[in-house]
Amino acid sequence: xxxxxxxxxxxxxxxxxxxxxxxxxxxxxxxxxxxxxxxxxxxxxxxxxxxxxxxxxxxxxxxxxxxxxxxxxxxxxxxxxxxxxxxxxxxxxxxxxxxxxxxxxxxxxxxxxxxxxxxxxxxxxxxxxxxxxxxxxxxxxxxxxxxxxxxxxxxxxxxxxxxxxxxxxxxxxxxxxxxxxxxxxxxxxxxxxxxxxxxxxxxxxxxxxxxxxxxxxxxxxxxxxxxxxxxxxxxxxxxxxxxxxxxxxxxxxxxxxxxxxxxxxxxxxxxxxxxxxxxxxxxxxxxxxxxxxxxxxxxxxxxxxxxxxxxxxxxxxxxxxxxxxxxxxxxxxxxx
Amino acid sequence: xxxxxxxxxxxxxxxxxxxxxxxxxxxxxxxxxxxxxxxxxxxxxxxxxxxxxxxxxxxxxxxxxxxxxxxxxxxxxxxxxxxxxxxxxxxxxxxxxxxxxxxxxxxxxxxxxxxxxxxxxxxxxxxxxxxxxxxxxxxxxxxxxxxxxxxxxxxxxxxxxxxxxxxxxxxxxxxxxxxxxxxxxxxxxxxxxxxxxxxxxxxxxxxxxxxxxxxxxxxxxxxxxxxxxxxxxxxxxxxxxxxxxxxxxxxxxxxxxxxxxxxxxxxxxxxxxxxxxxxxxxxxxxxxxxxxxxxxxxxxxxxxxxxxxxxxxxxxxxxxxxxxxxxx
Numbered sequence: 001x002x003x004x005x006x007x008x009x010x011x012x013x014x015x016x017x018x019x020x021x022x023x024x025x026x027x028x029x030x031x032x033x034x035x036x037x038x039x040x041x042x043x044x045x046x047x048x049x050x051x052x053x054x055x056x057x058x059x060x061x062x063x064x065x066x067x068x069x070x071x072x073x074x075x076x077x078x079x080x081x082x083x084x085x086x087x088x089x090x091x092x093x094x095x096x097x098x099x100x101x102x103x104x105x106x107x108x109x110x111x112x113x114x115x116x117x118x119x120x121x122x123x124x125x126x127x128x129x130x131x132x133x134x135x136x137x138x139x140x141x142x143x144x145x146x147x148x149x150x151x152x153x154x155x156x157x158x159x160x161x162x163x164x165x166x167x168x169x170x171x172x173x174x175x176x177x178x179x180x181x182x183x184x185x186x187x188x189x190x191x192x193x194x195x196x197x198x199x200x201x202x203x204x205x206x207x208x209x210x211x212x213x214x215x216x217x218x219x220x221x222x223x224x225x226x227x228x229x230x231x232x233x234x235x236x237x238x239x240x241x242x243x244x245x246x247x248x249x250x251x252x253x254x255x256x257x258x259x260x261x262x263x264x265x266x267x268x269x270x271x272x273x274x275x276x277x278x279x280x281x282x283x284x285x286x287x288x289x290x291x292x293x294x295x296x297x298x299x300x301x302x303x304x305x306x307x308x309x310x311x312x313x314x315x316x317x318x319x320x321x322x323x324x325x326x327x328x329x330x331x332x333x334x335x336x
Numbered sequence: 337x338x339x340x341x342x343x344x345x346x347x348x349x350x351x352x353x354x355x356x357x358x359x360x361x362x363x364x365x366x367x368x369x370x371x372x373x374x375x376x377x378x379x380x381x382x383x384x385x386x387x388x389x390x391x392x393x394x395x396x397x398x399x400x401x402x403x404x405x406x407x408x409x410x411x412x413x414x415x416x417x418x419x420x421x422x423x424x425x426x427x428x429x430x431x432x433x434x435x436x437x438x439x440x441x442x443x444x445x446x447x448x449x450x451x452x453x454x455x456x457x458x459x460x461x462x463x464x465x466x467x468x469x470x471x472x473x474x475x476x477x478x479x480x481x482x483x484x485x486x487x488x489x490x491x492x493x494x495x496x497x498x499x500x501x502x503x504x505x506x507x508x509x510x511x512x513x514x515x516x517x518x519x520x521x522x523x524x525x526x527x528x529x530x531x532x533x534x535x536x537x538x539x540x541x542x543x544x545x546x547x548x549x550x551x552x553x554x555x556x557x558x559x560x561x562x563x564x565x566x567x568x569x570x571x572x573x574x575x576x577x578x579x580x581x582x583x584x585x586x587x588x589x590x591x592x593x594x595x596x597x598x599x600x601x602x603x604x605x606x607x608x609x610x611x612x613x614x615x616x617x618x619x620x621x622x623x624x625x626x627x628x629x630x631x632x633x634x635x636x637x638x639x640x641x642x643x644x645x646x647x648x649x650x651x652x653x654x655x656x657x658x659x660x661x662x663x664x
């Protein structure tokens with residue numbers, strides 16, 4: 001009867017209560033301690049799930065990253081997506097280079113070595129819409145003294161980075177330091193990317209129009225707009241040539257028609273004349289060429305079929321004319 | 337037994353009811369405090385920002401150049417050549433170090449102010465008796481990531497400075513007298529109005545739009561809003577920035593210069609060990625000299641002549657008789 005009327009907690013209940021309260025106090029203390037050490041500059045570096053959705057990928061032509069898992073690498077940031085309207089939020093003043101070449105979207109993400117989290121890299125996947133756009137931004141930024149890679153037709157390795165074109169994608173993988181461990185993982189990440197995606201195209205036919213003799217290795221490039229300072233000169237393929245005595249830049253661009261190419265050749269020639277150039281007589285080997293000399297260099301331009309071809313800043317007239325003749329011959333042979 | 341059983345049941349029901357009420361009360365309290373939308377961005381304060389002149393007049397040299405590879409040594413020598421940090425900062429003054437933390441990239445890429453330089457200048461300011469040292473920027477990328485990954489945040493905190501992240505409430509509307517572009521534009525005014533002196537710390541970089549990113553371009557990181565619209569008039573905006581900030585001192589880090597693919601770079605091959613640090617009170621002169629590291633002259637950078645015409649300094653840096661020292 002006495003035991004049945006007991007209303008206070010038992011010893012066992014008291015002990016459990018004290019234990020639970022102690023745990024709550026401990027949790028509170030940990031929260032306060034962590035909050036006191038809160039560093040807003042670091043918390044965002046924690047790994048977060050990607051915000052990319054399937055709908056995003058379809059709408060924005062963003063590549064899927066699902067198949068890009070590499071052993072030994074872990075994501076340390078969420079994927080960031082950029083469109084033409086906000087590309088400068090990621091790469092600031094360099095955005096115009098990409099926008100002029102047909103940029104569609106950028107997806108970037110940081111990865112760290114699983115075993116050494118302090119070592120990290122960032123991958124940038126630029127969707128340039130088509131191969132020529134990807135090659136344009138690739139070639140415009142190509143570093144000197146680089147190590148070409150067999151990964152794709154356009155790929156190279158730098159001290160701390162890996163840069164390549166795969167179809168319409170231009171990809172940069174940039175490490176926070178030059179280290180063999182990171183280099184190995186960069187190559188693994190690149191190979192996984194290439195293996196997971198089919199390239200729509202890997203060949204740019206204009207590149208094969210440049211003569212091989214005297215061609216400076218790794219110098220072929222594509223200028224998407226305002227080549228040589230003239231607004232109308234867009235999508236111009238260029239290549240550097242040298243011999244012991246002279247140097248010049250050859251250029252080729254396939255236009256919509258012969259009329260289009262001829263009109264552009266005239267505009268280019270006028271451009272030089274407007275800036276103080278002096279007109280020179282075309283030789284028999286190049287009867288249609290417009291030739292000017294300006295600031296001790298020589299400019300040669302002509303239309304051949306639908307191609308606009310020419311030589312820019314030749315240091316000697318003889319070298320420029322010889323290169324122009326060889327370039328024209330390559331175009332003729334390709335159309336036969 | 338029935339009576340005992342009834343008391344126990346009543347007691348149990350009372351306890352159960354009290355517990356349920358407490359749980360419901362706690363839940364209701366939590367619900368009342370729950371902010372479904374999180375903190376809202378605060379619009380720039382209505383009052384217009386007025387910026388003081390932070391500059392000091394020096395009795396002797398106003399431009400120094402030090403050749404070297406160690407940022408701590410070179411900046412120490414460069415500031416000493418101008419009379420020492422005491423010439424610029426008096427005991428008890430508050431100082432803002434405007435760094436370039438634009439990108440969430442590692443220091444080795446040279447796209448941001450080097451953390452060694454930040455740490456060294458913070459220490460010089462402390463030695464001069466500065467009461468507070470703020471380190472600020474409004475980066476292009478996520479600010480927290482930029483300060484962390486560039487190494488600037490940890491270096492500043494370790495040396496004893498305070499890092500100011502660009503929260504929306506820190507911006508004020510600013511109009512440059514006579515300005516064409518800077519009219520009612522949000523500027524990171526909070527740190528600027530909390531200090532007595534402003535020192536700019538910038539790396540030497542190529543820039544796809546402006547040709548170069550140097551000490552004056554570094555003030556671009558004080559702008560808020562959709563500032564990328566200024567890329568269409570990049571030289572004009574840089575010239576207006578030169579008119580907006582009259583700094584105490586600018587320090588241009590050309591120990592490594594980003595020769596191409598700027599302003600982000602990306603490969604070590606973009607960098608050249610130019611081994612030069614320039615310090616001065618005339619940002620136009622400092623930038624004109626810094627341009628030479630990019631194998632350019634002021635003629636290649638129209639904004640420098642525009643800034644000169646606006647009275648922000650001189651492109652003829654040689655006329656300032658720069659003091660040249662060697663720390664190699």
